[in-house]
Amino acid sequence: MKKLIAGVVLGVGLTAMAHGAGDPEAGEANAAVCAGCHGQGGAKPVMAVYPKLAGIGEEYLHQQLVAIKEGKREIAEMTGLLSDMSDQDLQDLAAYFDSQDITVAQANPDLVDEGQALYRGGNMASGVPACAGCHNPRGMGNEPAGYPRLSGQNAEYVEKQLKAYRGGERDAGQNASIMMDVAAKLTDSEIKAVASYVSGLQ
Missing domain, CATH: 1.10.760.10 (Cytochrome c-like domain)
Known part of the structure; x- marks a missing residue:
């Protein structure tokens, strides 16, 4: 009992x-x-x-x-x-x-391969970890840890935020230091590619 x-x-x-x-x-x-x-x-x-x-x-x-x-x-x-x-x-x-449903966009076909490689495997040469490790392989995030869903997010918004983390302009929140460290190692082209990729990730 x-x-x-x-x-x-x-x-x-x-x-x-x-x-x-x-x-x-x-x-x-x-x-x-x-x-x-x-x-x-x-x-x-x-x-x-x-x-x-x-x-x-x-x-x-x-x-x-x-x-x-x-x-x-x-x-x-x-x-x-x-x-x-x-x-x-x-x-x-x-x-x-x-509780609302998100709509997934269409990623730029020219950036999918680079974006997918970064999202799923990171960049070992520059020390960038795989985004999937925290944000889920399908981009669904991790609710208990407070990691947001990225699947379907606007590419322009993701690009802007990664650059803000990289430049130290966005430094608030319990996971900000992690994102600042990751973004500091990303190039502009990598940011654009991974941002486009998650916008179409289903």
Whole structure:
């Protein structure tokens, strides 16, 4: 009987962890202001340099929203938008966007081979690790670790962020130091290739 109870408790705990701490329905109520830049449900931003938020990962998105609200990650277009939101509001917002379906784009055929090689195998010569090691071979991310989904993300946005990590302009968040170290070893052509590749990764 004790084993059965323990199993039920563990199962409930794991289910709660899998679904995160946010309420997608509550988050939807605060998501209207986001649609102006990120599109309905965060699936189709109005500009390719803006990120798709749909399905990106609740833990990761919550981390980023907190960093933006606290001014640790500065995004001019979002100045003041989160000021009146509580941490639960941000968690709900993250849960809402994570529950939405993302659309996958078409990678540039000329860059697929180089991008795939970097994503899956890294670059041993320059010390670049494989992106798949943290972000999943299919680009689905790692929710418990707070690594975002990359599959289907806008190539222009990924390119911009990798360059921001490389230049030290993006240094907030629990995994920022890892990304800064990786990006520091990437060339412009490698960044463009891997960014294009993940945009079409399914």
